Amino acid sequence: MFHNIPADVLDRMHQLERRDEQDRADGTPRLERLRQIPPETGRFLALWAAAAPTGAYLEIGTSAGYSTLWLALACRANGRSLTTFEVLPQKAALARDTFAQAGVGDVVRLVQGDFLEHADEFDEVGFCFLDAEKEIYRACYEAVVPRLVAGGILIADNAANHRETLQPMLDAALADARVDALIVPIGRGELVCRKR
Numbered sequence: 001m002f003h004n005i006p007a008d009v010l011d012r013m014h015q016l017e018r019r020d021e022q023d024r025a026d027g028t029p030r031l032e033r034l035r036q037i038p039p040e041t042g043r044f045l046a047l048w049a050a051a052a053p054t055g056a057y058l059e060i061g062t063s064a065g066y067s068t069l070w071l072a073l074a075c076r077a078n079g080r081s082l083t084t085f086e087v088l089p090q091k092a093a094l095a096r097d098t099f100a101q102a103g104v105g106d107v108v109r110l111v112q113g114d115f116l117e118h119a120d121e122f123d124e125v126g127f128c129f130l131d132a133e134k135e136i137y138r139a140c141y142e143a144v145v146p147r148l149v150a151g152g153i154l155i156a157d158n159a160a161n162h163r164e165t166l167q168p169m170l171d172a173a174l175a176d177a178r179v180d181a182l183i184v185p186i187g188r189g190e191l192v193c194r195k196r
């Protein structure tokens with residue numbers, strides 16, 4: 001999976017890494033910033049996604065599609081496909097460019113819209129990556145967990161750098177008898193939940 005990343009995927013990853021780094025340094029307004037995961041989190045997600053059970057693969061919060069590219073590697077490795085949700089039209093347009101340039105259109109479906117309005121379209125979820133506005137994490141968690149298949153994986157980003165905002169949701173997840181959960185200190189902190 002990591003040893004033969006296609007050149008088109010790597011090129012787009014590197015472009016987005018440069019732009020994200022610049023965004024964080026030059027005071028780009030929040031709504032325009034890509035706010036994407038670091039590469040080590042991408043590898044972490046791809047490993048979990050490649051090992052996740054059969055079912056829908058979802059991503060909530062696409063931005064320009066950087067994390068999606070890592071998840072697309074997992075989809076290629078295990079023959080799955082992914083649906084990713086982005087609410088902002090300008091970010092969705094960037095993501096469309098990403099998926100076209102990287103040639104991952106066969107394994108990635110982009111939905112421009114609010115995930116919470118689409119959650120009930122998915123009955124059996126094998127994997128979900130949650131990386132949207134922190135204020136809706138709890139609602140997304142409650143929408144996804146009942147839909148996870150046994151062994152299904154939900155990973156939520158920002159468990160460390162937004163700890164204060166997310167604390168009630170993190171506490172609820174860690175105490176939730178429906179899942180086994182753990183916060184992993186990688187990148188900005190990942191909450192990993194596995195449906196029992």
Ligand SMILES: C[S@@+](CC[C@H](N)C(=O)[O-])C[C@H]1O[C@@H](n2cnc3c(N)ncnc32)[C@H](O)[C@@H]1O
Nearest residue numbers: 035036037061063066067086087114115131132
């Ligand atoms: C932190 S960024 C995602 C970064 C991306 N996962 C990456 O690592 O490349 C969060 C994104 O979630 C989007 N978003 C926020 N609320 C959403 C919702 N309800 N449904 C879908 N997307 C949402 C935002 O517009 C923003 O682009």
